[in-house]
Amino acid sequence: MIGIINYGSGNILAIQNVFRSLDVESRVVNSASELNACHRIILPGVGAYDATMEELDASGFREALEIQVKEKGKPCLGVCVGMQILGSTSEEGGVRRGLGWVKGAVKKIPDLAKEGYVGPHLPHMGWNAIAPSTQSPLFSGVDADKGFYFLHSYYFEPAEPQHIDASVEYLGFRFACAVRNENVFGVQFHPEKSHDNGILVLKNFAEYRDG
Amino acid sequence: MLRSRIIPSLLLHGGDLVKTVGFDNEVYVGDPINAVRIFNEKRVDELAIFDIGVTPEATAIDFDLLQDIASQAKMPLAYGGGVRSKDEALKLVKMGFEKVSVSSAAIRQPMLLKEIALAIGSQSVAFCLDVRRAKQAGKYDVFQSRGRVRVDADLVALCKTAEQCGVGEIILNSIDRDGTMSGYDLDLAKLVRASVRCPMTVLGGAGSVEHMALLEQAVGVVGAAAGSMFVFKGKNRAVLINYARPGQS
Numbered sequence: 114m115i116g117i118i119n120y121g122s123g124n125i126l127a128i129q130n131v132f133r134s135l136d137v138e139s140r141v142v143n144s145a146s147e148l149n150a151c152h153r154i155i156l157p158g159v160g161a162y163d164a165t166m167e168e169l170d171a172s173g174f175r176e177a178l179e180i181q182v183k184e185k186g187k188p189c190l191g192v193c194v195g196m197q198i199l200g201s202t203s204e205e206g207g208v209r210r211g212l213g214w215v216k217g218a219v220k221k222i223p224d225l226a227k228e229g230y231v232g233p234h235l236p237h238m239g240w241n242a243i244a245p246s247t248q249s250p251l252f253s254g255v256d257a258d259k260g261f262y263f264l265h266s267y268y269f270e271p272a273e274p275q276h277i278d279a280s281v282e283y284l285g286f287r288f289a290c291a292v293r294n295e296n297v298f299g300v301q302f303h304p305e306k307s308h309d310n311g312i313l314v315l316k317n318f319a320e321y322r323d324g
Numbered sequence: 325m326l327r328s329r330i331i332p333s334l335l336l337h338g339g340d341l342v343k344t345v346g347f348d349n350e351v352y353v354g355d356p357i358n359a360v361r362i363f364n365e366k367r368v369d370e371l372a373i374f375d376i377g378v379t380p381e382a383t384a385i386d387f388d389l390l391q392d393i394a395s396q397a398k399m400p401l402a403y404g405g406g407v408r409s410k411d412e413a414l415k416l417v418k419m420g421f422e423k424v425s426v427s428s429a430a431i432r433q434p435m436l437l438k439e440i441a442l443a444i445g446s447q448s449v450a451f452c453l454d455v456r457r458a459k460q461a462g463k464y465d466v467f468q469s470r471g472r473v474r475v476d477a478d479l480v481a482l483c484k485t486a487e488q489c490g491v492g493e494i495i496l497n498s499i500d501r502d503g504t505m506s507g508y509d510l511d512l513a514k515l516v517r518a519s520v521r522c523p524m525t526v527l528g529g530a531g532s533v534e535h536m537a538l539l540e541q542a543v544g545v546v547g548a549a550a551g552s553m554f555v556f557k558g559k560n561r562a563v564l565i566n567y568a569r570p571g572q573s
Contacts, residue, residue, distance in 0.1 A: 123417045126395055159417060161445045232544025233326075233523035236447035236492045239545070240369055241326045262369075262400050263326075264422055264447045266492075283326055306400045306422065308367045 115139040115319060116151030118178075120168040123159040124192065127305035131312055137319045145177030153319065154178070154187055158194030162219060162267065165194045166211065175212070183214065188296045190318045196292065196299030197269045215294045217271040225285035236266040237283045243290055243302075245279040250321035251291065251298060252279060255310050261302035262311075263290070268301060296323075328540045329369040330569045331549040333527050334359055336375040336405070339389055343552055344376075345503030347454070347471035353555050356389070359565050360397050366567040370400045372495075372525075372549055374425070374452075376470055378406025385412060387419070394420030404452050404495070413440045417448060425450040425495055428468040431475055434485045441490035450525075451486040452495040455479060455512065464512060471499050480519045487520045493547070494520055498528030503552050505531025510542045517543040525549050537570040 115132060117125050119141045132139040139155075142148060156178075158165050169175060182189045191199045200217040201210060211219075224234050242260040245252035263281070268288045271277055278298065279291035290301040298318065304311035334356060335342050341353040353359075356373070363371055373393060377383050385406050394401060403416055404425030413424040424444065430437050430451055441449045454471055455464040466475040466482060475482075483494055496516055498509045508529045517524055525547025526539060536548040557564035 121418060123420050123422075126420050127398070130395070130398070159422065159445075160448065161442075164443070230544075231517065233546070234521040236523065237326070238447065238493065238523045239326050239329045239547075264400065266447055303400065303422070306398065308398065 114151050115153045115155060116142040116148055117155040117157060118174060119143050120165070120172045120174065122157040122165070122168075122194075124157045124303065124305050128155060128157055128192070128315070131305055131315050132319065135312065135316050135319065137316070145174055148177050148181045151181070152187060154181060154189040156189065156191040156195035156198065158192060158196075158198065160194060162194055162197050166198055169198065178212070182297060186296050188318065188321070189214075189298065191297075191299040192305070193265070193301060193303055196301050197267065199292065199297060199299045200269050200271075214297045215269075215271055215276055215292050215299065216273060217269055217276070217292075219267050219269050222266060222268050222283065222288065223286050227285065234284060237263045239263065241281050241283060243279045243281050245291070246277065249278045249291070249293065251293070251300070251314050251317050253317055255313050259310055261290075261300075261304065261307040263302045265301060269299065326545050327369075328536070328545050328570075329525070329547040330536060330567075331370045331372050331525065331547050332363055332368055332554040332567060333372045333374065333549045333551045334555075335551060336373060336386070336389070337377040339386060341555070342376070343503060343555060347499050347502055349503075353563055354565075357392060357396060359555070360393055362565040363567065364396070364398045368399050368567055369569075370402065370547070371397060372402045372404070372425075372527075375403075375405030380406070380408070387415065390416065390421070391419050402450060404450070408436070410436075410439045410443045413449070414443050417444045423448050423450050423493065425452045427452040427454065430486065431466065431468060431477065431482065434482075434489050437486055437489040437491050441492070446490045446492040449491050450493040450495050451483070451491045452497060453479065453482065454497045454499055456499045457509075462511065462515070464515070467499065480515065483516055483520050487522055491522060493523045493525060495525045495527060495547075495549070498526075501529030504529055505552050507531065507535045508539045508548075510539065513539060513543045513546070517546075523547065527551070533568050533570040533572070540570070
């Protein structure tokens with residue numbers, strides 16, 4: 114049973130729809146006690162870092178998640194802002210402390226576009242190719258060139274390079290778009306809105322077994 | 325590399341899918357849910373939904389229909405039509421829309437864009453402008469109320485203010501080209517591309533993937549939106565939901 118934490122985020126239903134289409138059992142988790150029945154956990158997130166952390170703190174999930182994910186070692190996937198809260202701090206808003214499960218900070222995507230570049234700058238909006246780590250269970254079978262749908266101006270920079278699970282390039286800057294620290298995963302793009310690639314990532318998360 | 329977004333644009337009126345030419349001559353196209361399902365199958369890049377029937381006096385945003393659409397859509401979704409408050413924007417995002425487009429309300433009150441951006445994040449706020457070529461060459465008039473009321477403001481100035489207020493995307497809707505399938509207004513696109521740094525989407529006039537390729541050549545990576553092209557087929561404009569991208573046969 115995959116538990117999708119409900120702290121008011123908008124992509125919960127779409128994530129659930131994908132699991133339903135995969136015949137993977139999932140439920141929306143509204144209270145901390147419901148986490149016991151879940152084997153894997155999703156932290157969704159659309160919007161702003163501070164607002165999301167505020168909702169997470171207010172919901173009373175923080176302590177329960179520490180137990181389920183850090184102590185019990187249940188696999189956890191942070192999606193979009195859900196990936197950004199895995200770290201410690203954020204430049205966006207920047208007041209609230211993140212979960213601290215993957216050492217690193219959220220920063221604004223630097224704009225290294227060359228002189229004479231004609232096109233959009235920030236936010237990073239649309240479909241972009243990714244470069245996944247070869248060992249990543251999450252990206253097994255994915256069409257990396259087709260990539261995923263991105264919609265963000267901030268990115269999560271893990272302090273340790275070995276925690277980078279996939280990278281993406283935009284405006285001349287390559288940065289992490291997926292992270293992994295043991296049982297904790299994060300993806301910056303929207304897997305629930307990235308068609309076949311996205312479905313595959315969610316399927317891989319649901320099924321992977323530690324080698 | 326980031327790719328251009330090819331975006332079907334669906335118009336709603338009274339719960340039905342409709343299409344116009346020059347914001348006039350409205351015809352019934354079909355059921356929006358059916359269209360969403362077909363676009364799911366076609367794996368479209370994004371889908372834009374505009375409700376042209378919402379009015380402050382009489383008709384509210386049809387949240388029930390939008391909830392239905394959001395619960396079935398597998399692609400990134402944008403909604404525009406009568407959005408006037410931060411609460412409405414929040415409601416839409418919580419329902420599953422990735423982006424909320426604001427037009428008239430933001431023209432009157434640009435600070436609304438800032439308020440909404442703080443609530444749902446800049447990346448999720450789009451500013452949509454309905455425009456017609458002005459008498460003066462190279463100039464454009466901006467309109468409210470579905471093309472009926474001209475706004476006394478400069479297009480570029482409005483766009484720059486919106487960007488300062490934290491808007492994540494500018495959507496340009498050419499009333500002149502609406503429904504004509506005669507090609508995008510590239511001058512309009514270039515004018516705004518040179519004025520703002522945020523992503524831009526152009527709507528109005530797309531008749532072929534060649535038009536879309538020309539748009540990208542003119543302004544770089546862009547949102548190429550199309551209404552008629554993706555709901556009609558052939559000279560007689562028979563209804564046929566379809567999708568294509570430049571570079572695909």
